[in-house]
Amino acid sequence: MTPPPTAPARAPRYWLMKSEPDECSIDDALAAPGATVPWTGVRNYQARNFMRDDMQVGDGVLFYHSSCAEPGIAGIARVASGTRPDPTQFDPASPYHDPKSPPEQPRWLLLDVQALRKTRLLPLPELRSHPELADLRVLQKGSRLSITPVDAAHWHRIVALLGEG
């Protein structure tokens, strides 16, 4: 078997990405040039590895507001680039500064996320009210991961709940 001349496009994957609206809300993302923001500040190896190994341009993103008065899904976005080093890790003035990250081998990565549209807010309690979403990662007890994979079935259900299905 010879490999195909171009890599076959894999099925799109889906992700939930948490953002504190005080730092970057869905409105902030939509207002950015090209509605695209560099996803800075990921400082967790599992989340970094998702970006590096599993996320591809075009993947669907549920834009989630966390650490705020009304946590929940606030918009739809897409992965808009591959990964590159997150410059904030080398900035002593940044809260994301990591003095232990070797510049010749950066520890932390980011990718671009393009906001597609703001949706109604789908609050956490409403997500929890749907039994078919019970194993959504963000609903698990103690779930702190800022980037989590979302099953296609969950994605389609949530998009429908957002009134876009």
Added chain:
DNA sequence: GCCAACGTTGGC
């Protein structure tokens, strides 16, 4: 502000 859950660090 509280606190449960989690990830990381570092002594051994």
Added chain:
DNA sequence: GCCAACGTTGGC
């Protein structure tokens, strides 16, 4: 490699 201590996350 173990594991206690610590710092952080994030809903409430």
